[in-house]
Amino acid sequence: MINNKVLFKNVSLKLKNNFSLKNLSFSFSNSGISIIIGPNGSGKTLITKLIRGIIKPDKGSIQIKEKKSRISYLSQKPTFLRRNVFNNLAYPMLINGFSELETNIRINHLLNFFDFSDKANLSARILSGGNKQFLSFIRSLVLDTEILILDEPCSNLDLKSNNRIENYLKSIKKKKKIIMVTHDLFQAMRLADEILIINDGRLIEVSSRKDVLKSKVEFTQNFLTRNIS
């Protein structure tokens, strides 16, 4: 029996470009927002892909309490089908066995909630970078899953959309487990209940939002100084 929703046990993975995740063992808290931070190319995205099962580890295991279908994943580079916004949102629901009626109700609710209804009939592929990112975020919510994995959900977004996503995440964090990657340390400080610091494929530290600022780990101190000051 796993006590934590997501548990990494001695996970190692080597990529073709020789980058590797080295013997990662940690678990995420059961609810709230866990934010993974670290320099570029440190392995943050790789961790999110491992949790979603898009790639498999060479060694070790990732144990997840929820069924895989109860995990949503927002990719750093959103891809959309050659269909309109509505049908791009409907696709994950329809392939997961939701009826057309359920799908219509849910999608229309989300489109209205996020003021995206006016774009429902537009091709998802011709939207601006920011709108694509926002649409990708909405798509990650359609299945109403217990675990949300968000890889830089706010990149390319304007302040208004950014705040909207942050407020939404805060409003659902008690009911769901959110694992998020961000480059924005200020955002991490605003949202995180738990922060994981990664460097060169290794876990440097897991800390609470408050404690991370008082960290005695040299890498954490340097990383925060470089990125916050």
Place this chain on the structure above:
Amino acid sequence: MEALIESVRLILSLDENLYEIIFLSLKVSAIALFISTLIGLPTAGLLSSTNFFGRKPIILLFNSMMALPPVFVGLLLYVIFSQSGIFGFMKILYTPTIMIIAQIIIIFPIIVSVSTEVLDNIFKEYEEFFDSFEVSIFRRVKTTLFDARFSLITCVLTGLGRALSEVGAIIIVGGNIVHYTRVMTTTIALETSRGNLTLAMALGIILIFISIFLNFLVLLIKTITKNNSYD
């Protein structure tokens, strides 16, 4: 020039023999195209959407088969379906059925190869999305084929063009029998060798018109569907 004028006159006279040949050509090629498309597109979809052991050699094989000499296909079918061949009992040599089979063998690899290339590009783009939503292989193929449908029309029409212009295989297996297996290309070959340029020229003109019509059709479909393609 005289032959050209005569051939135009022949076309306009709605000559029964001429139109019988045209109709059979279109019928054989359309059936061959339908069957090849029905099997070829899902095959291309599977080749694009999966990464099984042996995938690359299979793609290489289909690519190589695109250059398969039709005469050799005809010879092979002749050997297999002649009275002494292993399928001789089927008695389909010198019938439109074997002409359809020959055309399928020739255009099926073309449809698979050209479509695989189109679908590969789309699938590469969709792969992570499919993985993240755990989309089944069947749905991956279905989704990719649906989203590529407008590009695939061109691939299918490439096959039709090849089928209509085919002569080497069907002349061997069809035998060019008048009122039965005589099609446009085999008639052109026969009548040219006989010196009857009027009929050959008339059929040549019809073939060119069909080719122009097909290209026009592709352009029309692309224009009409441009707004619905969401690309």
